[in-house]
């Protein structure tokens with residue numbers, strides 16, 4: 001299949017909609033001032049073929065897409081013991097909700113809501129320099145140095161009252177081992193990582209290759225772990241819009257409020273779309289449309 005003309009076609013189809021509809025994330029100034037009228041798409045196949053269109057090389061704040069990579073690190077470090085403190089069910093609630101945690105004894109529904117990612121980060125902080133490990137993993141996976149945006153990280157910390165509450169609430173149930181400070185610091189920095197669509201399409205490449213590193217072929221995760229990450233992306237990767245994503249797109253996806261969405265076609269390719277304006281659940285509005293067009297035009301879906 002020739003992907004370059006397809007991506008050009010998707011970018012051209014969506015161009016008239018740029019900057020119309022949806023809301024750019026406004027909870028911190030650094031995200032609020034990102035111009036809405038931007039769209040990028042990039043993909044990389046299992047064989048290393050690449051295609052890209054639009055603003056595919058523009059760096060953006062990856063936000064919750066980082067939860068994918070912190071989960072991979074924790075699965076590698078902890079194996080199945082990770083699941084003692086984190087569930088695998090969709091929450092059906094907003095990504096930063098506290099509401100289920102009390103009845104469920106401080107065990108988050110899944111690793112892709114904020115509570116779950118904080119629990120994952122706590123386990124990593126116990127074992128390694130979590131911030132450095134994250135940058136090392138991402139830089140290795142995309143073949144280029146990846147960094148934090150210091151302004152975004154500082155704003156996340158200054159305004160992250162709900163995340164502070166989530167961490168403390170889980171700590172009160174004995175589900176967080178470390179002081180909440182270093183856990184939150186690592187989490188806020190993960191949210192503040194900056195990458196482009198091209199870099200993310202490459203970095204997620206292990207997810208379409210049974211866990212093999214996109215460049216070296218070494219196992220990032222084993223085959224079983226990789227299947228599980230893809231399953232969690234499908235059921236929980238796009239918050240309370242996961243059902244809508246499965247219905248309209250039918251691919252494992254992970255989104256972030258910076259407007260990026262990573263999608264996986266197992267055994268074929270990984271792709272990343274980006275457009276800053278979001279629908280009410282916090283997923284990129286045009287990113288969703290782009291993925292829907294991609295699935296419709298290629299017939300690629302896990303169903």
Ligand SMILES: NC(=O)CC[C@H](N)C(=O)O
Pocket residue numbers: 062063064065095096114156163191255256257258282
């Ligand atoms: N969904 C997201 O991308 C959320 C990330 C955001 N920084 C938060 O913690 O609330």
